[in-house]
Amino acid sequence: MKSTKGIVIDLVDFEDYAKVVTIFSEEFGKLAFYAPGVNKSNSKNKYSVQLFNISEFEIFKSRTIDxxxxxxxxxxxxxxxxxxxxYTTYIFATIIIKVLSQINEISNKNKDIYNIAENILLNMKNSNNVFLNYIIFLFKVLKLTPYKFNLKHCERCGNSDKIVRFDYVKNTIICKRCITRNETIQPYSFLETLRIINEFKLEEILKHRFNNNDLLITxxxxxxxxxxILGFNLGPIYLLKNFAPLTYTKEVADLYK
Incomplete structure (x- = not known):
């Protein structure tokens, strides 16, 4: 018998009254289990296994992967x-659980990932700057993998001062001394946005006021x-790609190219 806290990230009806429930848990990361009787109206477990909910689960842990x-x-x-x-909060939350369903493939830092996800989802429930929280989740979870961005030092000389550009190909930063003739200096506020989200804790980040275009580009x-790069399926992300509040003009894009 095992007990673990988890976020419900997927549900599939099974037989007449059962479900197969997938959670992202503190201890095991992604974990699926059979939940008998939870489709019955009088089931004591039915509310614990609803999508997005955070619950404490006591399970008979299988000893084999099959x-x-x-x-x-x-x-x-x-x-x-x-x-x-x-609508938009639901889409953001759905993308978050799509990431949680795949993140174990590249990271085993289950407790850290779980804590980020729980805090972000609770903030989103309370309508606390939903878009920024969603971006923070994507950024912070990426930091817990080998694929995190290098935002500490210039990729070309190793210095950490006078940073003027984020390189979209190598996902790293470049200082003023190393920039080439064909590369542009990007807005300072954009580079500060990347630095703050990368270095600060969640509560500190949420105190900042960010330029909306900087967040859209991020x-x-x-x-x-x-x-x-990671090959993740982000589910309903396509619904956001033409969603007016999250799009920007060519003139804006040119400032960050």
Missing amino acids: KLSKLKTGILIHDLLNIATS HSILIEFYEN
Whole structure:
């Protein structure tokens, strides 16, 4: 018998009243288990296994990878169902759980990843700067993998001062001394946005006021990396690519090229 706290990231109906539930847990990362009877109206476990909810699960842990673990008891800790009442919040949260469903492939830092996800989802539930929280999640989780961006030192000389550019190809920074004739100096506020999100803790980041275009470009960089470098399936991300509040003009893009 094992007990673990987890975020519900997937549900599949199974037989008449059961579900196969997938969670992202503190101890095991991604974990699927058989949950008998949770589709019954009088099930004591039914609220603990709703999508996005955070619960404490007591399970009979399978000893082999070809068999599912089985739920004994689920105790709801945080009800996050109201995330689904806002279209954009629901899309952001769905992308977060799509990342959680794949992150074990490149990182084993389950507790750190879990803590970030829980804090972000709780902030989003309370409508606390939803877009910024979503970006922070994508950024901070990436830092817990071998693929994190190098935002400490100039990729060409190793110095950490006079940074003027983020290199989209190598995902690193370049200082003024090393910039070439064909490379542009990007907005200082954009480079500061990357530095702050990279270095500061969640609570400190949320105190800052960021330029919206800086956040939009940061989001584009992150999505491009997750999709094209890591090969992650981000589910409904396509719904955001033509979503007016998250798009920017060619003139804006030219400032960051």
